[in-house]
Amino acid sequence: MSPKVLVINSGSSSIKYQLVEVDSGEALATGLVERIGQPVGAVRHDGPDGRTSLEQPVPDHEAGIATILELFATHGPKLDASELTAVGHRVVQGGDRFAGPALVDDAVEAAIDDLSTLAPLHNPPNLAGIRAARRAFPTLPHVVVFDTSFHSTLPPAAYTYAIDQEVASLYSIRRYGAHGTSHRYVSHRAAELLGKDPADVNVIVLHLGNGASATAVRGGVSVETSMGLTPLEGLVMGTRSGDIDPAVVFHLQRVAGMSTDELDDLLNRRSGMLGLSGSSDMRDVHDAVEAGDERARTALQVYYHRIRAYVGAYYAQLGRVDAIAFTAGIGENDDIVRINSLAGLERLGIAVDAERNEGRKKDECVISPDGSEVTVFVIPTNEELEIARQAVELVAQQG
CATH class of the missing domain: 3.30.420.40 (ATPase, nucleotide binding domain)
Structure with missing residues (x-):
């Protein structure tokens, strides 16, 4: 049976999600929870029943994850933890600590939190989604994929800024890049299309x-x-x-x-x-x-x-x-x-x-x-x- 992964992309006031069948690459369901923390949230779920749209309060990311689980239960497909291989999460900034994906534990959560100084608009809401999802799926492995990881292969000539290197080292100033997950997918797909x-x-x-x-x-x-x-x-x-x-x-x-x-x-x-x-x-x-x-x-x-x-x-x-x-x-x-x-x-x-x-x-x-x-x-x-x-x-x- 093809492995299935629930992918969560948590923003400051939104949660995008997708249930992916990995071997086929098919998205079995996709959805979006928006306006988290506002008086009325907007919810969209595209599954086997077609599109379901709701407007209801979504006070925080915990409530957002709970809403997503309700949508799967009501409108499908069935989201059985026993059939999921993992829950995957996007995190923007992994600094120089993560050269690839990481299995989430308390130490990884703490590292993502520490790196929020480099991505104050992105890492905190990414982390909020991870924590809510870990509580919702406590028995499943949770994996974070960092936007910066694909760029961990940059040579020093490319990632080094020409400033005082003691200052740069003390405050972790270097090129990290972003959109790495997209760049990796597209560049590898281009090679496949060339037959190479x-x-x-x-x-x-x-x-x-x-x-x-x-x-x-x-x-x-x-x-x-x-x-x-x-x-x-x-x-x-x-x-x-x-x-x-x-x-x-x-x-x-x-x-x-x-x-x-x-x-x-x-x-x-x-x-x-x-x-x-x-x-x-x-x-x-x-x-x-x-x-x-x-x-x-x-x-x-x-x-x-x-x-x-x-x-x-x-x-x-x-x-x-x-x-x-x-x-x-x-x-x-x-x-x-x-x-x-x-x-x-x-x-x-x-x-x-x-x-x-x-x-x-x-x-x-x-x-x-x-x-x-x-x-x-x-x-x-x-x-x-x-x-x-x-x-x-x-x-x-x-x-």
Whole structure:
């Protein structure tokens, strides 16, 4: 019988979940609990009975997990602990302590809590979901998969910042990256689609969503990635600035009198496409361009410029690129972004076929012309399946 894993992705006010049959890769059920802690929560469960939607109070993550169990019991499929191999959990920040998935115990929980200083918006709610799920399934193994783990293979030249190394060591300042679970899944899937072993393939993955990152993958392992100590560095994102001269922070402190919290809010929540164009939704930006909005046009040019710069840099780091893969919400659905992000790179063997590229892509596909030196893919990411696979592998290793 194919192993089944309940995958939980717990956010500050939401819990995403999926029941995965690992061998087939099929999602037997998916769902989302939103607005946790607000007067009325929103719940969605997609199972064998179709979609069930509810509005009811969900005061905390404990109540969220209880609601999920009720949905499985009422609307299926049956969630019998004896039929589950594990419960898999996504955690954003594993620091330099976790180079792979970990079996949850009290010490691992404490480590996730300690690492919250590096991901204060993500690790605490991730941990809340883990604790609630452990109470709900006390006899099952719980496995955490860290977004940072795939990037633990970065060489020192890639992860080291050029600051005083005593300060860096004391405060754990280095590049950790993010979206690693997605980058691993997509890069390995690209190798499979090329009919090759991941160890023989070099891939640049462009994970473009509200949060966005690029990763250079050599022989199946991450060797460079755009996000840094936090998910703020790198590409232009929905509300995050991406790369910026750090002296901008000092300038705004001195000249504008902005506090640390105000600067954090500016760079994480009021920058990126929102700051450039007035909207963080790429669909709105495209509509504005069509209406003649020059501010929106410039915003898109900045967005493309940054992606091309990273693709070029990673091509130089890898020396040879076999594939480029677009993934995540924008990468999978925005044909305008895909074709413009790689425009002008034909001398590197990189091209996009306009007809193949057209429209949203729900399935894996090639969007480069036949015979291209570099194959350009669109590969829908599947972080839940990747988490489930890693959970099953770890449980099997533990015997």
